[in-house]
Amino acid sequence: MLPARFDYQRPETLEEALFLLDRYGEDGKILAGGQSLIPLMKLRFASPAYLVDINRIPGLGDIKESGGKLVLGALARHNEIADSDVITARYPLVASAAPQISDPIVRNLGTVGGSLSHADPAGDWGSVMLALGAEVVVRSSSGDRTLVIDDFLRDTFTTDLRPNELLVEVRVPAPSPHSGGAYLKLERKVGDFATVGVAVQLALNDGHVATAGIGLTAVGPKNLRARDAEESLAGAEPGDAAFAKAARLAAAAAQPQSDVRGSADYKRHVVEVFVRRGLARANQMAKA
Amino acid sequence: MATEATEIRGVGHSVKRKEDDRFIRGKGTYVDDVKLPGMLHMAILRSPFAHARIRSIDTSKAGALPGVIAVVTGELMAQHKLAWMPTISADTQAVLATDKVRFQGQEVAAVVAEDPYIAKDALELIEVDYEPLEAVVTPQRALEAGAPVIRDDKEDQKDNHIFHWESGDKEATDKAFAQADLTVSLDTFYPRSHPAPLETCGCVADLNPATGQATIWMTSQAPHAIRTVFALVAGLPEENIRIISPDIGGGFGNKVPVYPGYVVATAASLLLGRPVKWIEERSENLISTGFARDFYMKGELALKRDGTMLGLRASLLADEGAFHADAQPSKLKVGLFHIVTGSYDFPAAHVVADGAYTNKAPGGVAYRCSFRVTEASYLIERLVQNAAYELGMDPADLRLKNFIKPDQFPYRSATGFVYDSGDYHRAAKLAMEKLGYDELRKEQERARDEGKLLGVGMASFTEIVGAGPSADYDILGLKMNDGAELRIHPTGKAILKLSVQTQGQGHETTFAQIVAEELGIQPEDVKVMHGDTDNTPYGLGTYASRSTPVSGAATAMVSRKVREKATKIAAHLLEVAEEDVQFEKGRFFVKGAPDRAKTIQDVAFAAYTNFPAGTEAGLEGVHYYDPPNLTFPFGTYLVAVEVDPDTGEWNVRRVVAVDDCGVRINPMIVEGQLHGGLTEGFGIAKMQLITFDEAGNCIGSNFMDYLLPTAWETPRFELGETVTPSPHHPIGAKGVGESATVGSPAAFVNAVIDALAHLGVRNIDMPLTSSKVWEAIQQSSAGAPAG
């Protein structure tokens, strides 16, 4: 497990980091938690000539609420998110997903920004952010761009990021008062990527569904939004019938493949079961 | 000189492990910790193809990389007659491929460089021109007419068939089946798994060109046997070969074979005159070194309507990979698989086995298993459980009805083993009581009524360990006997040297306790040494739970030899006749006058200062133990699971494990061994799999794909014990290192099957992923239950 030769820089400021990214272009790679990049380098699937370690940049990992949004700094670690009081109190979907990512060792280092930038279709944060309708802010020496998560996650391990851009923060709209959310994950053991993951967010208004967000993990080329399912719920009366219908539509939207984790049929079925269960759970919270 | 009555912490004491101090403080010495002046580093280029002809290998670019000292190919090895080596199953294995590659991950070339990074970089510069051939990935395909012949290097090999082997009495078994009211059969596959020790394999080879001395630090469970093999393969004089197995980070059978990397590193050191280190990467360990299992098995039971077992047939097809490199006694082609009659009193049994070459990694090692007893135990325990469903009996009742009875021991099995001792009913009943078996069965009924799935799995295994008696057991002609050498120094402290090699079993503690028991020297005063062929007696090493049965017995015997001499010296010191001296717990005293005594320490001092005329100075001895029989540990494991009918996920609710391994030397270490083995059994049943796609690509080549259970998902274990001593072992011990890996997979699988049995489900091949469980429910007669 020995990586190829690389050079290493550890900028102390964001400006310095952006300068280095400009300079290295395609040859440079940002190092955040290293929980995806380092294994790839050790397997020699990736051999970047330069690593730009952003871990010492102050403030890049802050977690705060501002302007009606939850703002997660790119360097916010999975564990910090799991432990955040703001999140536990107001963002149940985020709170339930964080502790289900891998194991404590990975969670201590892995970051939300790194996870989204890595764009692994089996990564959990992508589905969570899809269900929540989050935005990401990316920055380069020429300025900021704000993208909705759907546009950011383009394909398998592919985002809209340019080589000189750095994801700086993720913005999650604050949920309305009558809402709930949950992340359901099937894994073979602790530390394993999802066989299937489902993120569900539900907001009620006057006894009807106002909005619903459903993101699917590990059942397609990227994290998928189950749009038909979401739309079927809008305005519907929350309950078994509407949830079962949405679950069927979400299963239909999944594009799973058979592998050692399970057959495609099985994964599709689990999407259906999890969407149904997730909606029921979210509905309980929303009504409470 | 009267002594204080301090308790001797011999057999039966949970003495803390002496070795843990250095491990916990990071002061152990593993092979990778060995650093010699001028040492070079080796990396191995491996085949990306499962089956391909090598057209050419161009090493010029790799050789030109600064820091590269040498690039070794099969051609170079062939010039030194080292391109092929013998396996422990008397086949041949390519050291570096010359003609073809025969599995993905096979060794093709090696780079020796100034540092390991350069060696790795240079691998990418070696250009190999391959002509891909059809990969044979199942033994069924391998045995079809027209399948590509994998071993075209062997002149007489015209197909992929390796061996046919039978045991038991076919005629008697056929007769039993003809008389049966009912026959039950089970087709099942015990998939390929891997021991995956935390420390991968490796060596540091240091051949001194001036003296001809070869010193090789090696991750080996069997350093003495390896030394002999090296002498035979490389033609080096055996007295000049010193194999040192320092601290070993887990073996589980993976570190028994000789691997090509050892041979190439040794050859490279010989050619270059400098020490060469080779340490495997994780993926290399998983894709190329000794795997385990990979048995397709069919079992058939002949039964009377009342559940009486009349006969057993077992047939199996073994996937051996590209080279037949099983670790097993020479005379036995599928090891001890014919123990498949298990804990039951079968009048007749017949076993048929065939082995085939495939384009997969070689080396069916006994992963924490005594030579294939794991597969055998799995087959019989799964089959018996299924038979109960067909009979409409409770699986526990069917077992209790057919167990060999306590008064039948020593018991001769239908395939010819003589079981030393056992009380299967007692262990099973204790386990059932601890679990609350009857209550759980009632709860299961209620749960089913509510559409919930609850299952109870049972496995009552019989292990077979301690190979073995010289008449029947050898490896490449070397009798499976082991030695122990004991020397007591003047101050009464001892050194015990063993031929076996600990890899985490705690030998430094338990073997010291055996000496403590026999001689009354406290375990902390007995230093246990092993793993250095220059400094320990000969023996075949540690695997197959043989250390305690063989070397442990040798330790007791040598202690007794030393005690005999000590008694003579004590008599001299006490000025009485030898017959008047009695020994107890470290004290020699005059019969009838227990106050007139000398301690073992007094005697040890006298052995060098004041020994009787006509006696040699010193207090030491050596013993090689030839076990009169194998030992047969046993036990009953019970597992309760809940299955989610919607997703097929299953969770373990309880695990009760009652083991009888005879006398327990160190109960704490025994429990540690059981916890480890149960965890491995759980992993095998639930998540572990080395599998291959149609092209022979190995899936399961890293720990993201090949799953090891963590403390998180591993269930809690509730242990229990019964003690039925081995009548032929000097201290009545039987060995316990493998019981739990042998016995537990069937218990976990039986539990899941039991949860689904009422739906008609009778088999799911391991690992029981939630996907497979769900599919079994879908395909069952009842289809998906409401949920």
Ligand SMILES: Cc1cc2nc3c(=O)[nH]c(=O)nc-3n(C[C@H](O)[C@H](O)[C@H](O)COP(=O)(O)OP(=O)(O)OC[C@H]3O[C@@H](n4cnc5c(N)ncnc54)[C@H](O)[C@@H]3O)c2cc1C
């Ligand atoms: C054993 C194991 C199990 C895992 N299991 C899971 C799991 O179950 N679920 C899950 O979701 N994840 C899992 N992961 C991945 C883990 O969550 C990673 O932390 C995450 O994918 C990447 O985050 P990181 O901070 O470690 O990024 P790094 O590894 O440092 O970087 C990943 C990629 O993103 C780029 N990058 C990083 N930060 C930025 C940024 N701010 N702007 C632009 N580009 C950036 C890097 O250049 C690199 O290409 C697992 C990882 C391991 C090792």
